[in-house]
Amino acid sequence: MSGKKTIAVLGATGAQGGGLLRAILDDPGGPFAARAITRDVNSEKARELARLGAEVVAADIDDAASLEKAFAGAYGAFCVTFFWAHFSPEKEIAEAGAMAGGAKKAGLEHVIWSTLEDTRRWVPLSDGRMPTLMGKYKVPHFDSKGEADGIFRDLGVPTTFLLTSFYWDNLIHFGMGPRKGPDGVLAFTIPMGDRKLPGIAAEDIGKCALGIFKRGKELVGKTVGIAGEHLTGAEMAAALGKALGREVRYNAVSHAAYRGFGFPGSEDLGNMFQFKHDFEADFCGARSLETSRALNPALQTFESWLARNKSRIPLE
Numbered sequence: 001m002s003g004k005k006t007i008a009v010l011g012a013t014g015a016q017g018g019g020l021l022r023a024i025l026d027d028p029g030g031p032f033a034a035r036a037i038t039r040d041v042n043s044e045k046a047r048e049l050a051r052l053g054a055e056v057v058a059a060d061i062d063d064a065a066s067l068e069k070a071f072a073g074a075y076g077a078f079c080v081t082f083f084w085a086h087f088s089p090e091k092e093i094a095e096a097g098a099m100a101g102g103a104k105k106a107g108l109e110h111v112i113w114s115t116l117e118d119t120r121r122w123v124p125l126s127d128g129r130m131p132t133l134m135g136k137y138k139v140p141h142f143d144s145k146g147e148a149d150g151i152f153r154d155l156g157v158p159t160t161f162l163l164t165s166f167y168w169d170n171l172i173h174f175g176m177g178p179r180k181g182p183d184g185v186l187a188f189t190i191p192m193g194d195r196k197l198p199g200i201a202a203e204d205i206g207k208c209a210l211g212i213f214k215r216g217k218e219l220v221g222k223t224v225g226i227a228g229e230h231l232t233g234a235e236m237a238a239a240l241g242k243a244l245g246r247e248v249r250y251n252a253v254s255h256a257a258y259r260g261f262g263f264p265g266s267e268d269l270g271n272m273f274q275f276k277h278d279f280e281a282d283f284c285g286a287r288s289l290e291t292s293r294a295l296n297p298a299l300q301t302f303e304s305w306l307a308r309n310k311s312r313i314p315l316e
């Protein structure tokens, strides 16, 4: 490990952080060493990361002192929050603040903050095209992240702002895969009309993050958007059908219908898809495929992701 710069990784046992952790460990000749941050160093996943060669330390993003300790002595950190663990934008902003404060105190030289757009810059609260949620948000899990960008800036933390994309892994873990309709045909339901949805293999987010750290100071203070492909719902359904060897229909429900599905977060996600739909050019434009591939030459397309993961998509 000597001579290597340590990157402290939040969410190291999860999707984004886990991808970065493994990308660092898979690059033994590279300049970085991996420090996995977890709430439970004895969990199965944490022990697996230690076996693979990561330093594993305990911290909780709701405990600022623990974060400071976990960042101490590191060169950089990957900061991500976990909105779906609590559904609270205020909590997410506080957590981002704790990470930014910890990074500042530890004197980190490069932080990547996994953020998203504050959609209120495009859709002010007075814009009735979509309902205002929780009193002051349009897309709560986006707006809180975008709002928190200012905390990293105000504290003068040397930060790269990473705009991520819809994980294709949501089809496996987030209940967004095709479902059989009453006629027995699989339907892929997403309220994107004929617009393109930037998507990415979750593990590629971490690989792109490693590419950003490798660029050193070049990307500090910059916003970098990443995606594996920009695809319409019809293109995604066709790719699913081809991979699965059976018909998959695109079910382009309305945004209002999606908001009304009634599962936890359905209004937030309905607004999110409407934002991506209505501002397709800006949203796709902020996520360059060329930049993403330059950061991570192994970037997967939806087709290549499906070839590796189709058997993991629950279809019933």
Ligand SMILES: NC(=O)c1ccc[n+]([C@@H]2O[C@H](COP(=O)([O-])OP(=O)(O)OC[C@H]3O[C@@H](n4cnc5c(N)ncnc54)[C@H](OP(=O)(O)O)[C@@H]3O)[C@@H](O)[C@H]2O)c1
Residues within 6 Å of the ligand: 010, 011, 012, 013, 014, 015, 016, 017, 037, 038, 039, 040, 043, 046, 059, 060, 061, 062, 080, 081, 082, 083, 084, 085, 141, 164, 165, 166, 167, 168, 170, 174
């Ligand atoms: N799904 C998508 O398409 C998508 C797209 C863009 C952005 N996002 C955003 O991605 C974020 C989630 O990232 P992810 O998918 O990488 O998460 P994830 O896979 O759910 O990983 C969560 C990991 O974070 C750790 N964790 C949870 N609460 C923690 C806490 N209080 N303190 C420290 N660690 C904690 C847990 O590790 P331990 O149990 O080991 O502590 C867990 O393994 C969300 O905010 C979401 O909005 C999602």
